[in-house]
Amino acid sequence: MxxxxxxxxxxxxxxxxxxxxxxxxxxxxxxxxxxxxIEMTQLGLKQIKQQLPEDVDICGVATTGSAxxxxxxxxxxxxxxxxxxxxxxxxxxxxxxxxxIIEIGGQxxxxxxxxxxxxxxxxxxxxxxxxTGSFLDHQAARLDMNIEEFSQRALDSSTSxxxxxxxxxxxxxxxxxxxxxxxxxxxxxxxxxxxxVRNYLNNVGLGKDIKPPIVFQGGVAxxxxxxxxLQEELDAEIIVLPHHExxxxxxxxxxxHEEMVNNNNGSKFRGFGISEVKYHTSSFECKAxxxxxxxxxxxxxxxxLARWGGRCDRWERSPSS
Amino acid sequence: xxxxxxxxxxxxxxxxxxxQTFFEELGAEVVVSPPTTQTxxxxxxxxxxxxxxxxxxxxxxxxLSLVKKCDYIFIPAIRSVKSKTYNxxxxxxxxxxxxxxxxxxxxxxxxxxxxxxxxHELYQAIYKLGRRFTWNPFRVRRASIAxxxxxxxxxxxxxxxxxxxxxxxxxxxxxxxxxxxxxxxxPIPMQATIAIIGHPYLLYDEHINYRLIHRLKQAQNKVxxxxxxxxxxxxxxxxxxxxxxxxxxxxxxxxxxxxxxxxGADGVIGITAFGCGPDSLMMDIxxxxxxxxTTPFMSLTLDEHTAEAGxxxxxxxxxxxxxxxxxxxxxx
Numbered sequence: 090m091x092x093x094x095x096x097x098x099x100x101x102x103x104x105x106x107x108x109x110x111x112x113x114x115x116x117x118x119x120x121x122x123x124x125x126x127i128e129m130t131q132l133g134l135k136q137i138k139q140q141l142p143e144d145v146d147i148c149g150v151a152t153t154g155s156a157x158x159x160x161x162x163x164x165x166x167x168x169x170x171x172x173x174x175x176x177x178x179x180x181x182x183x184x185x186x187x188x189x190i191i192e193i194g195g196q197x198x199x200x201x202x203x204x205x206x207x208x209x210x211x212x213x214x215x216x217x218x219x220x221t222g223s224f225l226d227h228q229a230a231r232l233d234m235n236i237e238e239f240s241q242r243a244l245d246s247s248t249s250x251x252x253x254x255x256x257x258x259x260x261x262x263x264x265x266x267x268x269x270x271x272x273x274x275x276x277x278x279x280x281x282x283x284x285x286v287r288n289y290l291n292n293v294g295l296g297k298d299i300k301p302p303i304v305f306q307g308g309v310a311x312x313x314x315x316x317x318x319l320q321e322e323l324d325a326e327i328i329v330l331p332h333h334e335x336x337x338x339x340x341x342x343x344x345x346h347e348e349m350v351n352n353n354n355g356s357k358f359r360g361f362g363i364s365e366v367k368y369h370t371s372s373f374e375c376k377a378x379x380x381x382x383x384x385x386x387x388x389x390x391x392x393x394l395a396r397w398g399g400r401c402d403r404w405e406r407s408p409s410s
Numbered sequence: 411x412x413x414x415x416x417x418x419x420x421x422x423x424x425x426x427x428x429x430q431t432f433f434e435e436l437g438a439e440v441v442v443s444p445p446t447t448q449t450x451x452x453x454x455x456x457x458x459x460x461x462x463x464x465x466x467x468x469x470x471x472x473x474l475s476l477v478k479k480c481d482y483i484f485i486p487a488i489r490s491v492k493s494k495t496y497n498x499x500x501x502x503x504x505x506x507x508x509x510x511x512x513x514x515x516x517x518x519x520x521x522x523x524x525x526x527x528x529x530h531e532l533y534q535a536i537y538k539l540g541r542r543f544t545w546n547p548f549r550v551r552r553a554s555i556a557x558x559x560x561x562x563x564x565x566x567x568x569x570x571x572x573x574x575x576x577x578x579x580x581x582x583x584x585x586x587x588x589x590x591x592x593x594x595x596x597p598i599p600m601q602a603t604i605a606i607i608g609h610p611y612l613l614y615d616e617h618i619n620y621r622l623i624h625r626l627k628q629a630q631n632k633v634x635x636x637x638x639x640x641x642x643x644x645x646x647x648x649x650x651x652x653x654x655x656x657x658x659x660x661x662x663x664x665x666x667x668x669x670x671x672x673x674g675a676d677g678v679i680g681i682t683a684f685g686c687g688p689d690s691l692m693m694d695i696x697x698x699x700x701x702x703x704t705t706p707f708m709s710l711t712l713d714e715h716t717a718e719a720g721x722x723x724x725x726x727x728x729x730x731x732x733x734x735x736x737x738x739x740x741x742x
Contacts, residue, residue: 155719173727174734207738208731209706213724296697379447380617400617 090115090142093149093349094358095342096130096164097175097335098122098156101195101222102308103129105137106338112182112346116140117335126156127368127387130163135364150358151345153337155196162387162395163368165359168348170341177201177208179340180304183330188300191319191327192336193289193309195222200293212293220288222309224257228264228281232274236312239278243314246279254284282314286322301325306333368394375399412438412543415480415516417472418445420465420501421488423575423610427582428561429484435553436543441480443472446617450475455714457511464618464683464713465611466500466507473508473515482519482542483508489524490658497658498688568637574623575637576614602732605634605670607696608681608689609659618712619681620721629729634675636666643669651695657688667696670705677706677732679725684713706731 092115097104099122107116118136122129151168152160153175161169172192180190181203190201198221202210214221229239250272253259260281267277290299303325309315310333320327332339349356372385384404386396396404414433416422422442430440443450446468454471455462476483485505490496500507505520521539525532540550560582567578604626606613613619613635626633636644644661647668655661663680670678680696682689693709700707708728710721 155723171723171726171730173723174730207735208727209735211708211727211731213720215711215720296701298701379449381448400621 090144091146091148092116092141093342093346094137094147094151094164095175095338095340095345096133096150096152096154096160096166097172097337097341098126098130098152098154098160099172099194099196099337100155102334103133103154104335104338105130105133106332106335106342107137107141108339108342108346112343114332114339117332117338119334122156126159127163127370130156130160131364134164134361138361138364147356147358147360149342149345149349149356151341151348153341158395158397159387163359163363165357165363166345167357168341168345170344172337173199173201173208173211173213175337175340175344176306177203177340178343179336180306180330181206182339182343184302184304184328187302187304187328189297189303191289191294191303191305192307193221193305193315194307197221198289198293198307200297200299202297202299210297212295212297214293220254220257220285220292222307224260225281225285225309225312225315228261231261232278240312240314242275243279243282243312244317245275246273246314248276249283250276250280252277252280252284254281254286254288260284279314279318282312282318283322286315286318290322299323302328304328304330306330306336308334310334366390372398375404377403412482413441413480414438414519415441415443415473415476415483417469417476417483417485418443419469419472419615420504420611421486423614425561426575426579427564428557431560432540432553432557433484433543435556436540436549438543441476443475446471446615448617451617451714461685463500463685465609465686467714468611468615468618469504470508470511473512477512477514477516480516483516484519486521486523488658489522490526491523492655492658493525495655495658495660498686501658569640572638574614574635575610600632601630602676602729602736603632603634603674604729604732605666605675605678606681607636607663607666607670607678609662609683610637612681612683612712619710620718622679622681622710622721622725625722625725626729631729634670636662639666639669647672651699657692659688660692663689663692664695667693667707668699671696671700671703671707672705675705676736677708677728679728680707680709682709682711684711706735 091110092107095106101122103120103122105118106114109115116137118133120129120133149167150164151170152166153170153172157169176190176192180187187203192199198214200212201208226236229236250267252263264277305319305327310329316327316329366389369388372383375382375384380400382399384396385398387394416429433440450471451468453474454467457470458467473483485508487505488497488501505518508515509518521535536554537547537550564578567573623633644665648655648661648665651664651668667678667680680693682693710724
């Protein structure tokens with residue numbers, strides 16, 4: 090059985106998807122990154138291996154997500170792609186007529202505008218992570234409920250409570266104030282969902298031509314409250330695809346397939362054995378110039394596999410050398 | 411010999427050859443601060459309130475790196491270089507601001523350039539600056555004519571030879587051992603033509619923009635910049651978009667953006683500094699124009715906290731978008 094793997098190592102979650110030759114999803118996994126991208130990539134691969142038959146042949150691997158270069162070196166990726174392209178490619182595979190993709194992940198959010206199957210515009214949130222998954226997680230924890238319950242209770246809201254969503258610091262104090270005033274928790278939770286949606290549309294979605302069909306994906310798409318708020322704000326149907334949380338991984342697996350078909354030199358995949366070895370990371374400050382770049386390096390058995398973080402090419406090493 | 415320090419920031423990229431010629435003709439030696447580094451930026455930032463824009467912080471960092479290396483620092487207050495256009499207040503108050511926040515700075519040589527006040531005032535201002543070096547008004551006159559000629563030659567190099575300001579300055583100085591980078595150093599088959607628009611102090615300071623031009627070229631793209639356009643091209647595009655320019659640097663943003671969106675580029679990238687007032691207006695005009703056109707446009711905002719990953723991901727996505735679009739067009 091031939092399989093193409095896509096690995097999406099994000100700041101909050103790590104996703105791996107495996108596609109067969111007909112681009113059907115045969116396996117996928119979704120893990121919290123917990124600040125350990127290397128270990129979670131290894132663990133994810135281990136789980137994928139267990140889900141696949143013995144005679145599997147990995148024909149191509151590609152990585153995406155904020156740790157895409159790191160994951161690419163560990164796995165031996167044939168292709169390293171940014172998240173925007175990966176998400177768009179995956180969504181176009183399932184909904185070819187899509188015109189807008191809304192993606193809200195753990196630490197970042199994006200909007201991708203598509204016309205006639207081509208990306209024509211995109212936007213990403215800036216340094217500020219207001220209105221992303223981590224904030225929702227944090228607020229759910231503060232209200233002492235898990236995120237599933239949070240999602241459910243948002244739907245039970247009868248009247249919405251207006252909460253400032255411009256900045257999460259203000260949103261939190263606003264929420265506490267509303268709690269102290271005696272508003273129902275359901276209404277506050279839904280008010281928060283609305284605030285996040287407003288914030289998203291006014292920041293990431295600013296000046297973008299949002300047209301249906303609109304596909305919503307990323308981990309936050311699990312949250313029914315946000316889906317409902319988006320639907321109300323945009324006054325359009327919001328499509329949430331099955332496996333929306335692993336779309337980035339699916340997209341990059343599709344790209345791996347495309348890449349291997351176009352230039353068939355055999356995959357650089359280092360094998361499932363990499364789940365068992367111990368990678369070592371370290372960092373140092375470069376003293377060559379006053380920039381004092383912090384160089385991170387990844388090594389295996391005392392041999393340096395890759396270095397990055399410099400402002401010049403001094404320490405850059407490609408995965409192949 | 412008197413040593414004049416010139417910070418490698420802000421208007422350096424536009425006028426350095428002119429300034430250098432002027433001072434050298436008057437018998438002074440010119441010292442330029444080294445390229446921006448993290449140290450330059452952090453030292454500059456440490457002197458001002460957080461709200462100050464990134465280019466100003468970089469400028470002050472450069473002034474600090476010239477302390478004790480020269481007898482004077484040249485900081486012009488360029489108010490207006492064209493009738494009825496005005497510059498950002500940061501530029502107007504630059505000499506005074508520097509004096510206030512860097513008291514240990516060598517004495518500042520300043521000059522008010524405001525063409526709205528007429529030719530006479532302008533000549534007076536230049537003479538006043540020149541008088542610090544000589545009492546002979548004819549010598550000052552000679553120096554300013556030579557300086558203006560140097561400026562014209564520089565503009566010529568930028569426009570006709572498609573050089574970036576740092577390359578053109580290198581060529582003028584003829585720095586031994588530093589060959590200006592040409593396209594041939596990068597892979598030959600070009601994937602796409604990308605125009606970058608914005609102020610020279612953002613486009614050519616490799617430290618604050620994370621080597622944007624280098625990254626674009628390395629990814630096999632031809633890079634176009636505002637300086638490669640003629641004044642007529644810039645002015646006509648500006649006129650089409652906003653009528654008469656109101657800001658001193660409007661052409662390099664609105665004019666270049668308007669021109670490249672219409673022709674010559676597969677994609678346009680606008681670079682702005684976070685919190686820049688004039689840019690927030692000018693880049694918005696370009697953005698609005700882009701929405702009515704088919705050429706993709708992306709704006710990148712730079713500040714001290716800009717993460718390299720943020721720039722890289724956006725750049726990769728933008729280029730991918732253009733390549734995939736081109737490929738699809740070829741297939742169909």
